[in-house]
Amino acid sequence: MISRRGLLTGAGFGAAGLAVGVGTTALVASSDDGDTVPFDGEHQAGITTRQQDALHFAAFDVVTDDRAELADLLKQWTTMARHMTSGEPSEQPTSEHSVPEDTGEVSDLSAANLTVTVGFGPSLFDDRFGLSAQRPTELQDLPHFPGDQLIPELCGGDLCIQACSDNPQVAIHAVRNLARVGAGVVSVRWAQMGFGHASATTRGQQTPRNLFGFKDGTNNLRSEDNQLVDDHVWVSGTGTWLDGGAFLIPRRIRMLIENWDRQVLTEQESTFGRQKASGAPLGRTDEFDPLPLDEYVGTSGPLIPASAHARLASPEENNGARMLRRAYNFTTGTDGLGHLDAGLFFIAVVNSPETSFIPIQNKLARKDKMNEYVRYESSSIFALPPGVRGADDWWGRTLFEA
Amino acid sequence: MISRRGLLTGAGFGAAGLAVGVGTTALVASSDDGDTVPFDGEHQAGITTRQQDALHFAAFDVVTDDRAELADLLKQWTTMARHMTSGEPSEQPTSEHSVPEDTGEVSDLSAANLTVTVGFGPSLFDDRFGLSAQRPTELQDLPHFPGDQLIPELCGGDLCIQACSDNPQVAIHAVRNLARVGAGVVSVRWAQMGFGHASATTRGQQTPRNLFGFKDGTNNLRSEDNQLVDDHVWVSGTGTWLDGGAFLIPRRIRMLIENWDRQVLTEQESTFGRQKASGAPLGRTDEFDPLPLDEYVGTSGPLIPASAHARLASPEENNGARMLRRAYNFTTGTDGLGHLDAGLFFIAVVNSPETSFIPIQNKLARKDKMNEYVRYESSSIFALPPGVRGADDWWGRTLFEA
Numbered sequence: 047m048i049s050r051r052g053l054l055t056g057a058g059f060g061a062a063g064l065a066v067g068v069g070t071t072a073l074v075a076s077s078d079d080g081d082t083v084p085f086d087g088e089h090q091a092g093i094t095t096r097q098q099d100a101l102h103f104a105a106f107d108v109v110t111d112d113r114a115e116l117a118d119l120l121k122q123w124t125t126m127a128r129h130m131t132s133g134e135p136s137e138q139p140t141s142e143h144s145v146p147e148d149t150g151e152v153s154d155l156s157a158a159n160l161t162v163t164v165g166f167g168p169s170l171f172d173d174r175f176g177l178s179a180q181r182p183t184e185l186q187d188l189p190h191f192p193g194d195q196l197i198p199e200l201c202g203g204d205l206c207i208q209a210c211s212d213n214p215q216v217a218i219h220a221v222r223n224l225a226r227v228g229a230g231v232v233s234v235r236w237a238q239m240g241f242g243h244a245s246a247t248t249r250g251q252q253t254p255r256n257l258f259g260f261k262d263g264t265n266n267l268r269s270e271d272n273q274l275v276d277d278h279v280w281v282s283g284t285g286t287w288l289d290g291g292a293f294l295i296p297r298r299i300r301m302l303i304e305n306w307d308r309q310v311l312t313e314q315e316s317t318f319g320r321q322k323a324s325g326a327p328l329g330r331t332d333e334f335d336p337l338p339l340d341e342y343v344g345t346s347g348p349l350i351p352a353s354a355h356a357r358l359a360s361p362e363e364n365n366g367a368r369m370l371r372r373a374y375n376f377t378t379g380t381d382g383l384g385h386l387d388a389g390l391f392f393i394a395v396v397n398s399p400e401t402s403f404i405p406i407q408n409k410l411a412r413k414d415k416m417n418e419y420v421r422y423e424s425s426s427i428f429a430l431p432p433g434v435r436g437a438d439d440w441w442g443r444t445l446f447e448a
Numbered sequence: 449m450i451s452r453r454g455l456l457t458g459a460g461f462g463a464a465g466l467a468v469g470v471g472t473t474a475l476v477a478s479s480d481d482g483d484t485v486p487f488d489g490e491h492q493a494g495i496t497t498r499q500q501d502a503l504h505f506a507a508f509d510v511v512t513d514d515r516a517e518l519a520d521l522l523k524q525w526t527t528m529a530r531h532m533t534s535g536e537p538s539e540q541p542t543s544e545h546s547v548p549e550d551t552g553e554v555s556d557l558s559a560a561n562l563t564v565t566v567g568f569g570p571s572l573f574d575d576r577f578g579l580s581a582q583r584p585t586e587l588q589d590l591p592h593f594p595g596d597q598l599i600p601e602l603c604g605g606d607l608c609i610q611a612c613s614d615n616p617q618v619a620i621h622a623v624r625n626l627a628r629v630g631a632g633v634v635s636v637r638w639a640q641m642g643f644g645h646a647s648a649t650t651r652g653q654q655t656p657r658n659l660f661g662f663k664d665g666t667n668n669l670r671s672e673d674n675q676l677v678d679d680h681v682w683v684s685g686t687g688t689w690l691d692g693g694a695f696l697i698p699r700r701i702r703m704l705i706e707n708w709d710r711q712v713l714t715e716q717e718s719t720f721g722r723q724k725a726s727g728a729p730l731g732r733t734d735e736f737d738p739l740p741l742d743e744y745v746g747t748s749g750p751l752i753p754a755s756a757h758a759r760l761a762s763p764e765e766n767n768g769a770r771m772l773r774r775a776y777n778f779t780t781g782t783d784g785l786g787h788l789d790a791g792l793f794f795i796a797v798v799n800s801p802e803t804s805f806i807p808i809q810n811k812l813a814r815k816d817k818m819n820e821y822v823r824y825e826s827s828s829i830f831a832l833p834p835g836v837r838g839a840d841d842w843w844g845r846t847l848f849e850a
Binding site: 100 | 502546555635638643660662705709711712713714725782788
C-alpha cells in the first residue's frame with residue numbers, strides 16, 4: 047500500500063526526501079491492504095456495502111445558479127471521492143507555496159473501508175438548473191407524519207453526501223474536503239455524525255444495538271439477498287437517469303432515553319416485540335426465528351402485541367414491502383434540560399418510497415408503541431444516481447446529460 | 449472472558465438458558481482479553497493510560513443539597529465504573545419485572561479499554577455540602593483569557609465524568625448509565641463527544657493529527673516519563689485529600705477550518721512551527737527532533753517564528769512548565785452559516801494550573817498565530833481525586849472523610 051503520507055512527502059510537502067515518486071504511482075490504488083471498497087460500479091458504494099462503524103452525513107444547498115459550475119463540482123467530487131476511497135489524498139499535492147490540496151488529517155491513516163455516496167434532493171429539480179423535467183415522480187418532500195416535530199434547519203438540501211468508514215476521522219475528512227472545494231457552489235445545510243452502526247447490511251455482521259439497548263435491524267435486508275435487493279432497493283427498468291440508483295431517506299430520531307430507561311424490561315420488550323438480550327421474537331429463542339405474528343397468549347392477546355415495532359414494520363404486515371436500513375447511533379451533547387441528547391440517525395434506501403417507506407412510516411406513526419419514547423427531528427429524501435463506471439464517468443452524468 | 453451478554457442471559461433477561469451462573473461469577477473481571485484497563489490504583493485511570501480512540505465527557509450540576517445523597521451517588525458510581533471498565537454490566541440484573549439495571553447497548557461488546565475518570569468542579573466547594581474548607585487553593589474558575597468567547601452553558605459543572613474507550617458506544621454507555629442512576633441527585637450540564645484522539649500519552653502511540661491536519665502533541669508528556677509525570681501531573685506531598693490526584697482542564701476549541709483550509713502550506717507550517725507531513729520542527733527532519741528555538745534564517749528572523757504555537761507552548765519558553773494533554777477531535781454539525789462545526793476538545797492534566805496551564809495559556813492567548821483560526825467556546829476546571837484503592841474505597845472518599 048502506498049500511504050497518503052508517502053504521497054505527501056514525495057511531492058515536497060516535507061523534508062524527508064523522495065521515497066515515493068509523484069505522477070503515475072500516485073494513482074495506484076491501495077486496495078491490497080484489504081480495507082478499501084471499490085468506488086466504481088453499477089451502483090454507488092455505501093448502500094449494500096458491509097455497514098461501517100462511523101458515519102458523517104452532510105446536506106448541501108447549491109448557492110450558484112450556474113448549471114455548468116454545479117456539473118463541474120460533481121465531476122471534481124467524483125475524482126476526489128475515487129482518490130479518498132482508495133486511501134489517497136483527495137487531490138494531488140502541487141507545491142508548498144500553494145494551498146494544500148488535501149487537509150491532511152488522515153495522511154497517516156488507511157481508508158478504513160471509506161465509501162462516499164452522493165444524492166440529489168427534490169429542490170435540485172426546481173427551475174434553477176433546467177432539471178425539472180428530470181425529477182423522478184417519487185422524489186418529493188416526504189408527507190407530514192403524525193408526531194413529526196421537525197427542525198427545518200435539519201431537513202432537506204439540494205445535495206447530500208454520505209461518508210461511511212470504520213474510522214470516524216476518515217469519514218469526516220471526506221465530507222470536509224468535498225465541502226472545501228465546493229465553496230462558492232455549495233454551502234453546508236446540515237450535518238450529522240453517527241457511530242456504532244445500528245444496523246447490519248451483510249450476513250456476516252453481528253446485529254448491533256441501538257441506544258435503547260436492543261438489537262436493531264435483525265430483519266433488515268442483507269446484501270447477500272440478491273433478489274430482494276433487486277426487488278426493493280435498486281431502481282431499474284424505468285429508462286430514466288435513475289436506473290441503477292435508489293432513494294435514500296435519512297430521519298434523525300431523538301430517543302428520550304431517560305424515559306426509556308425507567309421502563310421495566312417487559313414493557314421495553316413488548317414495545318419492540320423482541321427480547322432484549324437475544325433479539326429473538328417474544329416467545330422464541332433465536333434472533334432470526336420468524337416473528338410469530340399469529341400466535342396468541344391465552345386470552346391476553348397476541349404474543350407479539352399489535353403495537354409492537356417489529357410487527358408493524360414487518361414485511362408480513364406491509365404487503366411484503368421491505369427496505370434496506372443503514373442506521374447509526376448518535377449523541378450531540380445535551381438537550382439543555384439536564385438530559386443527554388441521543389438517538390438514532392435512521393437511513394432507509396428503497397426503490398419506491400410510495401410503496402415502502404411512506405406507508406410503513408404512516409402506520410408506525412399512528413400505532414407504534416415506540417412513539418412514546420422517540421421524537422422525529424429531521425426528515426429528508428434524496429435520489430441516489432447510479433454508480434460511476436470508469437474514470438470518464440461522474441456522479442450525476444446520466445442526469446445532466448439526460 | 450465472561451461477556452456482558454452471558455451475564456444478562458444468566459440472570460433471566462432472555463430465553464437462552466443459564467450457561468453462566470449469577471452471583472459470585474458475575475464479578476469475575478474479564479481482564480484476560482487484553483482490552484481492559486485496571487480500575488483501582490494510586491491514581492485514577494484515564495490520565496496516563498494510553499489514549500483511547502473515543503471520548504464522552506459530561507459535566508453535571510448537583511441538584512440535591514444533601515451531602516449524604518451525593519456521597520452515596522459517588523459510591524454507587526465507583527461500583528458501576530469498576531464493573532463497566534471490567535467489561536461487565538454497570539449493575540447486576542435482578543428480574544425481568546424490574547427496570548433493567550443496565551441500558552444494554554454494549555452487552556455484546558468488550559470494554560475496549562474503557563476508563564472512567566471523575567472530577568470535582570470549584571462550585572462543589574460552595575456552602576451546600578460543607579466542603580468549602582477542603583477546596584484546593586488552585587481549584588477556581590480559570591481567568592478570562594484574551595479572545596475567549598465562552599458559551600456559559602458549555603462551561604463549569606459541580607462534577608465531571610471523562611469516559612474514554614476505543615469504542616465510542618462503550619464510552620457513551622458509561623456516561624449514560626452513570627447519569628441514569630444519578631437522576632434526582634445530578635443533572636447533565638453539558639456533554640461532548642470526541643473521536644480520533646488528537647494526542648498520544650504513551651511512547652508506543654503514533655502521534656495523531658488534529659483537524660488542521662497537523663500532528664498534535666508530539667512534545668506531549670508521555671506516561672513512560674515517570675519523573676516528568678510525577679513532577680508535572682500528580683499532586684503529592686500536600687497532606688490534603690487531593691494527594692494522588694490532579695487538575696483537569698477541558699477547553700472546547702472551535703477550529704475555523706474553512707479559513708485554515710484557504711492558507712498556503714508555508715503559512716500553516718509557520719503557524720505551528722512544524723512541518724505538516726512529518727511533524728518535524730521547521731528546518732529539521734524528524735518529528736522528535738528538538739525545536740531549534742535559537743536558530744535564525746539569515747536576516748528574516750527566527751527559524752521557528754516568535755508567534756509559532758510550538759515555540760510558545762514549549763517548556764523551554766515556559767520555565768520548564770509542562771502538561772499532559774489528552775485532546776480529541778470533534779464535529780457537531782454546522783455553525784448555521786454554511787460551515788461544518790468542528791474543532792479540538794482540549795484536555796490538559798496538571799498538578800498546578802497556576803504554574804503551568806494558566807501562564808502558558810495567557811501567553812498563547814496574546815501571541816499565538818493560531819488564534820486567527822480558533823475560537824475558545826468552553827472552559828472548565830475540575831480536581832481529580834486520587835485513585836480508588838480496593839472494593840471498600842470510593843471516588844471522593846478522601847474528600848468527604850477529610
